[in-house]
Amino acid sequence: MDPDPAQVRAFVLAAEELHFGRAAERLSISQQALSKRIAALESRLGVRLLDRGGRGVRLTEPGTRFLGPARNALNAGEAAVAAVRPAGRPLRIDVWGHLFAPMRTLGRIAERSELRLELGHGRDLPSVSAALLGHQIDVGFGRVHPPVDEGLTQRLVRLEPVDAVLSADHPLASEPHLRPDRLRGSLLWTPGPLDRLDFLRRFADRFGIERHTSGVNLGLDHFAAQIAADPTCFSLFPPDCPLPDVPGIRSIPLLEPMPLYAWSLVWRRDDPSHLLAPLLAALADQARRNRWLEFDPNRDWLP
Amino acid sequence: MDPDPAQVRAFVLAAEELHFGRAAERLSISQQALSKRIAALESRLGVRLLDRGGRGVRLTEPGTRFLGPARNALNAGEAAVAAVRPAGRPLRIDVWGHLFAPMRTLGRIAERSELRLELGHGRDLPSVSAALLGHQIDVGFGRVHPPVDEGLTQRLVRLEPVDAVLSADHPLASEPHLRPDRLRGSLLWTPGPLDRLDFLRRFADRFGIERHTSGVNLGLDHFAAQIAADPTCFSLFPPDCPLPDVPGIRSIPLLEPMPLYAWSLVWRRDDPSHLLAPLLAALADQARRNRWLEFDPNRDWLP
DNA sequence: AGCGATTGACAACCGCTGGTTGTCGCCGGT
DNA sequence: ACCGGCGACAACCAGCGGTTGTCAATCGCT
The missing domain is CATH 1.10.10.10 (Winged helix-like DNA-binding domain superfamily/Winged helix DNA-binding domain)
Known part of the structure; x- marks a missing residue:
């Protein structure tokens, strides 16, 4: 045999x-x-x-x-x-949204299936929609807020919890976990203009939290350094994404409710390219294996 | 992948x-x-x-x-x-018993696993036991009737139904199936001395059937020709073994009860050769897949 | 020595894959 | 037009291969 x-x-x-x-x-x-x-x-x-x-x-x-x-x-x-296997061209995909490592999910998917991806980076949903309709890309990946443009379809592929990340000097720094409303006294620091960060805006609105916007996004290390330096601030960050190795920074799970970031794929409804099917299949597979799509309205919060 | x-x-x-x-x-x-x-x-x-x-x-x-x-x-x-894979020597195996194609089971097993078998042919259980104890062979395959010799083990590996095979001129030739006792008027023709054909002897005893022994076994074609020529005779034959292409011969299933021929393996209890394990595993596998070991005392007869 | 951390093995559980049997639809030959 | 042969489709089910949870052995650190 x-x-x-x-x-x-x-x-x-x-x-x-x-x-x-x-x-x-x-x-x-x-x-x-x-x-x-x-x-x-x-x-x-x-x-x-x-x-x-x-x-x-x-x-x-x-x-x-x-x-x-x-x-x-x-x-x-x-x-x-x-x-x-006809080699074919790679699948062109744009990612947008909350700036931190938004494509590590895709990265893992791509390396485990033998998909060939060409990753790009869009500013926000409208810009990615435009790129889709202009055939510059094949798929978009990010947080979709309706209504989505005519001619596009979307599918939810992952719900991802977020931690609060804050300075070790923050008064809540040693809590094992937090209710989101306990952050009401702190300032939600957002690394970029808030109109592009729909999730953060809604989070702040929902839990009555003040926001502070720094003008420009200078990358992950700068973000971590900012948080570590200011004990009155906090921000949000996915727990399974490694934080940069900055001393004096804490990552604390949020519970009751647990805020979930919703990642979706967007593509042209009439896209005849068969390249999409394997990606969808691989994502569905991972979602099942890792319970990425479990949602309990009594436990979780989704904007 | x-x-x-x-x-x-x-x-x-x-x-x-x-x-x-x-x-x-x-x-x-x-x-x-x-x-x-x-x-x-x-x-x-x-x-x-x-x-x-x-x-x-x-x-x-x-x-x-x-x-x-x-x-x-x-x-x-x-x-x-x-x-x-250390090539190793082939497994030496002797087959005995009812003369017809007794090793087709083993043949199929051997070609489906990558076992290397060296097939021999023993006269009867005592002669095979002797060959085992004398280390001329590693395993025996046939119908075991207790007591088995000291130092040997056995395992039942297949229960095989038998058909009645008889001439087209035999009065029962057009029955779709038969109760064994309806053969009482006929002569059980045995191709060889009956003391070596324990199953046939017991079958005849159990159902009150007269036997007739031809002196010498002249092979399958001769066997079939004999049966075809004499409408007062019949014999037994496994249904999944192809009969030689002799005109005027019929094979009829036996039911109520269905006689089963029990094939077993015999080997030295202390055989340290690891060659045996794959054979046993392959046989167990086939037995499971083909329901070779199903036995219902209300339906089947086992000597 | 004693303790904790690391690493592989073992057990229980479970969903899915890949087999089976049974049946259907299609095509070509007579 | 019918019949026979062949491959596809459906329903069902056992076993495989994964998961989590635990255990035992070994090694490094104090």
Whole structure:
């Protein structure tokens, strides 16, 4: 019987990393799943491929012998699909909205499926809509607030919670979590003109919070430094996005309600390009696996 | 993502046969399953590989382009496992019992797993037991009647129904099925000395049937010719084994009760050879898939 | 030594994939 | 026009392969 390429790839990665956890990470599965895969491969081959000693992982002799042919087999497989896959042009996609790492979701999607993306950056929904209708891009990704332009469709693909991020000197800095209305005394610092940051505006309105707009967006490090320096300010930031390594900054989950940022895709309704389908499928898959679309009106807040 | 080798192999076979049914047969799966596999592969590649017209199946242009690399990928996979699989010696196995095609079960097993078997033929259980204990063979396959020799273990692997086979001139020849006791007027013809054909003897005893033994076993064609020539005789034969193409011969299912022939494996209890495990696993697998081990005492008869 | 952190294995659970059987529609030959 | 052969479609179900939760062993740090 043919070896399962998923198992073979698991072995190759484990052999490269010599570390189950990291190899699993690269496959974006759990360490346990990777362990099972390799165990299954070893049992099918009837040979131990890796020595798991207390001190890390090492290749056994048969493991060494297997590694090369295993890589060849994987390459041959990919060559086979490449032989039929019409390369096609990459999918042109523009991202907009809350400035911080808005495309890490897309980045992960793109590297896990074999989609080819060409990422751009739009200023806001209207500018991206215009680019779509002008055929400069194929898809837009950001927070959609209705009504969307005629001729465009949208689909919600991810609901993402946000943390409050504030200085270590802020009075609330040591709370384990916060109700949004407890931020009422603080100033919501927004890195850019507020009319482009619809979510922040609505958040402030909903919870009665004062806003302070700095004129210009100088990037993530500057943002973090600003927050760290001013104990009267705070801002919002997604928890699964690594904060820049600035001392004196805290990230605190918001609960009751938990504010959710809604990411959607927008595209021309009549787009005949078949490039979109794989992207939608990959996003739907990730959404299911990571429960990106769970919404409980009693628990969550959505502008 | 890597292509699933099961799907690729399905495509390669279908491309060779240009016929879904035959390709499915070679994979020993159903035609529907093969159809789904190929559809899944096509959908994953986003390309149609085969044209299914009313007049047979034909390769599309992308299909032609894919075929070669696909074969390479499969070969590379097999080369990889061959690189670690210690070839080892083949498993020596002896078969005995009711003379007709007793090893077609094993044959199918052997060709579907990548076991290497060395088939021999023993006269009866005692002779095979002796060969086992003398280390001339590793496993025996046949109908085991207790007590089995000290130092040997056995496992039941298949229950197989038997048909009555008789001449077209036999009075019961046009029945759709028979109760075994309706054969009481006929002679059970046994191709060989009855003491080696324990099943036939017990069958005759149980249903009160007279036996007639021809001295010597002259092979399957001779057997069929004998039966066809004598309308007072009948014998027993497994229904899924093709009868030789002799005119005037009928095979009729037996019901109420349905007699079952019990095939078992026998081996040395202390055999340290790891060669046995895959065989047992493959047989267990086939038994599950084909319901080889279903037994209902109200419906079936087992000597 | 003792403690905590790290790392892989094991168990329970579960949704989905890929198999099965049963049936249908289409095409071509007689 | 009918019949037979072949592939597609539908419904169903077991098992695989993933997840989370825990445990045991080892190593480094105090």
